Amino acid sequence: MTAENQALLRVRDLGKSYGGIIGCAEVTFDLWPGEVLAVVGESGSGKTTLLRLLHGQLTPDRGDVCFRDRSGDMVDVHKMSEPARRLLTRTDWAFVHQNPRDGLRMAVSAGGNVGERLMAIGARHYGQIRENALDWLARTEIDAARIDDLPATFSGGMQQRLQIARNLVTQPRLAFMDEPTGGLDVSVQARLLDLLRGLVQELGLAAVIVTHDLAVARMISHRMVVMQRGRVVESGLTDQVLDDPQHAYSQLLVSSVLRP
Amino acid sequence: MDKTLRDADVLRVADVEKTFTLHNQGGRVLPVIQGLTFNLAPGQCLALRGPSGAGKSSVLRMIYGNYRTPKGHIQVRHGQGGDGNGAAASWVDVARATPQEILMLRRDTIGYVSQFLRVLPRVATLDLVKDPLLRLGRGDGAAEERAVSLLSRLNIPDRLWSLSPVTFSGGEQQRVNLARGFAHAYPLFLLDEPTAALDAANRRVVVELIQEAKAAGSAVVGIFHDTEVRDAVSDRGLDIEDYQWSGAAA
Numbered sequence: 001m002t003a004e005n006q007a008l009l010r011v012r013d014l015g016k017s018y019g020g021i022i023g024c025a026e027v028t029f030d031l032w033p034g035e036v037l038a039v040v041g042e043s044g045s046g047k048t049t050l051l052r053l054l055h056g057q058l059t060p061d062r063g064d065v066c067f068r069d070r071s072g073d074m075v076d077v078h079k080m081s082e083p084a085r086r087l088l089t090r091t092d093w094a095f096v097h098q099n100p101r102d103g104l105r106m107a108v109s110a111g112g113n114v115g116e117r118l119m120a121i122g123a124r125h126y127g128q129i130r131e132n133a134l135d136w137l138a139r140t141e142i143d144a145a146r147i148d149d150l151p152a153t154f155s156g157g158m159q160q161r162l163q164i165a166r167n168l169v170t171q172p173r174l175a176f177m178d179e180p181t182g183g184l185d186v187s188v189q190a191r192l193l194d195l196l197r198g199l200v201q202e203l204g205l206a207a208v209i210v211t212h213d214l215a216v217a218r219m220i221s222h223r224m225v226v227m228q229r230g231r232v233v234e235s236g237l238t239d240q241v242l243d244d245p246q247h248a249y250s251q252l253l254v255s256s257v258l259r260p
Numbered sequence: 261m262d263k264t265l266r267d268a269d270v271l272r273v274a275d276v277e278k279t280f281t282l283h284n285q286g287g288r289v290l291p292v293i294q295g296l297t298f299n300l301a302p303g304q305c306l307a308l309r310g311p312s313g314a315g316k317s318s319v320l321r322m323i324y325g326n327y328r329t330p331k332g333h334i335q336v337r338h339g340q341g342g343d344g345n346g347a348a349a350s351w352v353d354v355a356r357a358t359p360q361e362i363l364m365l366r367r368d369t370i371g372y373v374s375q376f377l378r379v380l381p382r383v384a385t386l387d388l389v390k391d392p393l394l395r396l397g398r399g400d401g402a403a404e405e406r407a408v409s410l411l412s413r414l415n416i417p418d419r420l421w422s423l424s425p426v427t428f429s430g431g432e433q434q435r436v437n438l439a440r441g442f443a444h445a446y447p448l449f450l451l452d453e454p455t456a457a458l459d460a461a462n463r464r465v466v467v468e469l470i471q472e473a474k475a476a477g478s479a480v481v482g483i484f485h486d487t488e489v490r491d492a493v494s495d496r497g498l499d500i501e502d503y504q505w506s507g508a509a510a
Binding site: 032035190191193194197219222223236237239240243244246247248251252255 | 280281282283284321325326327328359360362363380381382383
């Protein structure tokens with residue numbers, strides 16, 4: 001069996017409660033290389049808790065999350081050492097926050113934001129780092145002339161594209177995205193989505209994308225899980241879940257969308 | 261995957277049943293079909309017939325894996341042996357396939373053309389048509405050549421090729437959709453009223469495309485409201501009403 005036929009991320013019976021309240025319970029799925037999984041549900045359904053558990057920012061009460069590293073071994077995200085996990089988050093993983101201010105260093109130039117992740121994994125040659133940063137600014141459609149500007153001078157859409165450049169420069173194999181188009185105008189959303197779709201396809205990137213926007217999920221994901229009160233109530237091919245939803249809550253979600 | 265089906269068919273539908281349950285409308289159950297069974301060989305075209313609402317489109321969507329198939333089997337032959345990668349043909353039951361298997365079928369084996377183009381913002385028409393070929397690993401040059409040839413035949417003026425079809429007319433969008441759908445010689449085509457918004461000249465082009473695909477060995481399941489088109493392309497018909505839900509299990 002080649003790596004292509006093996007799960008990149010394996011999640012089993014994942015659960016987390018806050019006091020007596022369920023954050024997320026009994027979540028089980030596999031994510032394949034190059035596959036984009038959308039996690040949908042309304043606010044408070046446990047989407048973001050799940051994403052943080054997968055990324056290791058939160059510790060689960062039960063269950064486990066295993067990731068296939070570059071040598072082909074499955075490593076338990078919650079049992080590895082903190083330095084090992086931090087290295088993973090800087091190299092093989094990307095995390096795109098809804099608010100770009102949470103994922104960018106606002107006091108560092110655009111080029112610095114992109115170069116920093118390269119330096120964190122040992123790049124030292126200034127010229128090469130800058131060249132790499134320029135390449136990623138171009139790929140995320142940011143004018144090269146803005147390389148020395150601070151992100152605070154960028155529009156929201158540009159900041160979000162910069163956050164994506166910063167995350168993808170190390171060529172991660174897995175990206176976690178929390179409402180990546182959430183705070184953007186609709187016209188800017190379309191551009192970002194199209195960019196993300198192209199990059200995911202080009203890089204063969206796998207991704208878990210949390211969104212409450214079903215149109216975003218349809219456009220960018222292969223597979224979908226629907227969450228309600230911390231549990232996965234339905235999962236399947238994205239267009240299948242959207243066009244032939246089986247669970248009462250999925251049907252409610254789909255039928256509640258206003259189509260322009 | 262089941263490797264025991266060895267005959268020459270492309271598609272074998274057996275005892276398929278479908279209902280929709282509307283949980284938020286008092287759990288109402290909408291029956292669609294029951295006991296649907298047919299086989300299809302390469303080069304054959306089957307026309308689904310019946311009044312609007314009888315479930316013709318639902319059948320196409322189930323074969324494509326867009327709607328779930330709660331009961332019965334939809335076996336699709338995947339891999340022709342002669343597709344260059346040397347893989348032997350195997351059967352995939354869409355009713356039970358994993359999402360990964362269905363995506364693989366859609367990439368290699370099943371082409372689906374609906375009346376409507378689901379438009380992605382910002383993607384140029386030419387790239388939209390090339391996309392299925394690039395996904396199959398074809399070279400950019402070959403993909404472009406095929407896309408240019410189809411767009412030209414379907415009378416999409418070349419000044420539009422670099423634009424996203426978002427603002428195109430309904431007929432233009434349908435022709436872009438057809439160009440994209442016919443870019444690859446899928447072993448199985450599912451066509452849902454492919455000529456609905458077209459004028460006579462473009463209808464003739466679509467008839468030619470379907471006839472060429474059949475001559476090259478593709479099988480077709482189609483819904484054709486235009487009787488002239490249906491008579492020109494289909495080898496046999498199937499009345500969906502013969503499989504209407506009778507209430508009791510078959």
